[in-house]
Amino acid sequence: MPYYIQQLRILQSENVETVSAPKIAERLNLNEVQVRKDFAAVSSSKGKPKAGFSVNDLIDNIEELLGYNNADEAVIVGAGSLAQAILAHEGFRKFGINIVAAFDVDPYRIGSTINEIKVLSSDKISDLCRRMNIHIGIITVPAKEAQVVCDQLVAGGVLAIWNFAPVHLSVPDHILVQNENLAASLAVLSKHLKQAMKEKR
Incomplete structure (x- = not known):
């Protein structure tokens, strides 16, 4: 759904009023049947033959589904x-995140202040x-x-915790943790790049 939102906002900025599922599927390299099902499941209005779905309606419906219209306040450590x-x-507010303190x-x-956000003692x-x-x-401290x-x-x-520290966190069952290991992602990227270059040679 966030990928749909990104594409729909691009179309909205281009003053496109309607879009078909195949068009979005082509942009995202997805199965058009799945995209059509997704749109039909979330859209408050039915898609029109050939014309497709209302871009504005889809954006509103998906934002409501994902909770983007109800900004959640967050802190960063x-x-x-x-x-x-x-x-x-500046883009986090569009996705329902409002960081209020560091x-x-x-x-x-x-x-001190960072982008008008006050830094407080931990x-x-x-x-x-x-x-x-x-x-x-949001955790951006060293692993230890x-x-x-x-x-x-x-x-x-x-x-809910968005964790950028390269360590496994121990939390109660009801706490949601999303890990972002930048070093691991870079290592995977590097490995695939080396393999691709090796195959090319």
Whole structure:
């Protein structure tokens, strides 16, 4: 669904009013039957023969399905280079994420602001998350600190964690964790590239 949204927004910016399932399937290299089924399942209005589905309606319907219309507030722990890049990215609000605070243990970073987001002391994580009813925590700290940070977030009532630390986190069963291991992804990419170049030779 997020990939559909991206393509539909491009079409919307080009003032395209309707789109067919085959058109989106072609753009994403997907099976058009599956795309048609997906659109039919989420669309509040039926697609018209030849013309297809309303681009605006599809965007609204998919955003509602994914919860993009109900922005969830999040906090980020670790105010280093990666966190600064995330905080500088303006696109997260479109996907329902509103980062309201950052945390760090470095006294030189505490009290500063990154893209208008205040950096607070990490010892305030649990209390602030509990008071503000925060449900999403983003971890960008070194691996050795990640579990402690994770525990603080869980203690504060966070239900979903986006983890950029290269370590497996231990969490209660009801906590959702999405791991983003950049080093592992780069290693996979490098391996496939070497194999492709070897086959080419």
